[in-house]
Amino acid sequence: MKLDRKEILKALETITIAGEGKNMVESGAIANVVTFGDEVVVDLVLHTPAMHIKKRAEDDIKKTILELVSPDAKIKINSKVEVPDKPEIKGKSIPGIKNIIGVASGKGGVGKSTVTANLAVSLAKMGFSVGILDADIYGPSMPIMFDVESEKPISIMVDGKSKMKPVESYEVKILSIGFFTAPSQAVIWRGPMASKALNQMIFDADWGELDFMLVDLPPGTGDIHLSIVQSLPITGVVIVSTPQAVALADAKKGVSMFMSEAINVPVLGIIENMAYFTPEELPENKYYIFGKEGARNLAEDLDVPFLGEVPIVQSIREAGDYGRPAAMQTGSIIETVFEEITRNVVREVVSRNESLPATEAVKITTMAGCSAVNKK
Numbered sequence: 224m225k226l227d228r229k230e231i232l233k234a235l236e237t238i239t240i241a242g243e244g245k246n247m248v249e250s251g252a253i254a255n256v257v258t259f260g261d262e263v264v265v266d267l268v269l270h271t272p273a274m275h276i277k278k279r280a281e282d283d284i285k286k287t288i289l290e291l292v293s294p295d296a297k298i299k300i301n302s303k304v305e306v307p308d309k310p311e312i313k314g315k316s317i318p319g320i321k322n323i324i325g326v327a328s329g330k331g332g333v334g335k336s337t338v339t340a341n342l343a344v345s346l347a348k349m350g351f352s353v354g355i356l357d358a359d360i361y362g363p364s365m366p367i368m369f370d371v372e373s374e375k376p377i378s379i380m381v382d383g384k385s386k387m388k389p390v391e392s393y394e395v396k397i398l399s400i401g402f403f404t405a406p407s408q409a410v411i412w413r414g415p416m417a418s419k420a421l422n423q424m425i426f427d428a429d430w431g432e433l434d435f436m437l438v439d440l441p442p443g444t445g446d447i448h449l450s451i452v453q454s455l456p457i458t459g460v461v462i463v464s465t466p467q468a469v470a471l472a473d474a475k476k477g478v479s480m481f482m483s484e485a486i487n488v489p490v491l492g493i494i495e496n497m498a499y500f501t502p503e504e505l506p507e508n509k510y511y512i513f514g515k516e517g518a519r520n521l522a523e524d525l526d527v528p529f530l531g532e533v534p535i536v537q538s539i540r541e542a543g544d545y546g547r548p549a550a551m552q553t554g555s556i557i558e559t560v561f562e563e564i565t566r567n568v569v570r571e572v573v574s575r576n577e578s579l580p581a582t583e584a585v586k587i588t589t590m591a592g593c594s595a596v597n598k599k
């Protein structure tokens with residue numbers, strides 16, 4: 224049997240790479256096709272580094288050739304990732320901090336801060352060194368969630384410079400915009416003020432060596448997000464959503480903002496919070512109050528990893544208010560739930576770091592970023 228190169232190219236015109244509008248041949252993803260008898264070698268060039276997209280593209284190519292050209296074809300695919308150069312990007316890296324993970328949500332009140340706090344303690348329990356930068360200027364909640372509301376970061380001298388020392392609780396280092404305002408005081412942070420405060424918490428702080436810095440972002444898609452991606456080389460973001468339609472619509476906007484060309488921060492995946500209600504004494508009873516599997520389906524639609532689901536459990540709320548994240552309750556279901564989600568997050572970070580160059584802070588030089596943010 225002899226395979227025909229043209230026939231193969233024609234078959235490959237029927238498939239696209241996730242997230243790209245044109246077919247693989249038209250978009251230039253198929254760099255070359257060479258045939259030797261019943262063997263075919265396809266050179267594939269991907270412009271996105273996500274491992275799952277690479278795998279899906281390779282599977283699609285194999286399936287298409289076997290189905291449309293010959294079921295006996297021996298297929299070899301050489302994949303290469305070429306992330307387009309962004310000449311305008313250059314940001315300050317933070318020495319000692321290995322991975323910066325943004326935790327975002329489109330809608331407010333979906334449990335983003337609760338998830339951040341529980342991810343942090345779960346990572347710390349796994350032996351990682353962890354910090355939280357609470358950048359939620361509208362409602363910084365980390366001081367309450369870690370029971371350090373009345374503490375203030377102290378100033379220390381490092382190499383002749385005065386630096387802020389993060390407050391530590393349950394082996395997690397924390398800096399929050401909430402440490403600089405009285406809890407009862409309503410503060411309206413204007414964009415530049417918030418950016419300045421955040422910059423100080425990032426660069427004028429003595430974070431030491433961290434495996435993970437989790438950044439609790441404000442809800443929504445706004446100026447402060449742009450400001451953060453401009454100041455911080457974010458490794459990737461995790462999006463938190465409930466299964467409810469209004470939350471999902473906003474989560475989708477969040478994903479498109481981070482994936483937009485101007486921002487281009489990898490989305491590590493989606494976590495479904497408040498997936499169902501479960502009474503602690505009857506864990507097998509599940510009530511899908513906000514709808515079933517909405518965030519899981521959204522992840523599938525957007526082709527981003529689904530990182531897991533967190534049920535509504537009274538003790539999660541209580542633990543948050545009490546100031547001891549629920550995932551610290553040894554032997555509880557919540558501990559197991561967060562351990563699994565945390566493992567999934569770490570796995571995605573590892574695969575992202577293997578397949579992508581380090582993110583640099585985005586230097587936005589045009590208004591392009593703003594239109595991307597407004598994009599639905």
Ligand SMILES: Nc1ncnc2c1ncn2[C@@H]1O[C@H](COP(=O)(O)OP(=O)(O)OP(=O)(O)O)[C@@H](O)[C@H]1O
Nearest residue numbers: 331332333334335336337442534535536539540543
């Ligand atoms: N899985 C859960 N089970 C029970 N209560 C939860 C759960 N997740 C969050 N909560 C509670 O819901 C409320 C909102 O959660 P949280 O403050 O984490 O949301 P958020 O998305 O960070 O809000 P914001 O938009 O204000 O930043 C809190 O009282 C929290 O304790």
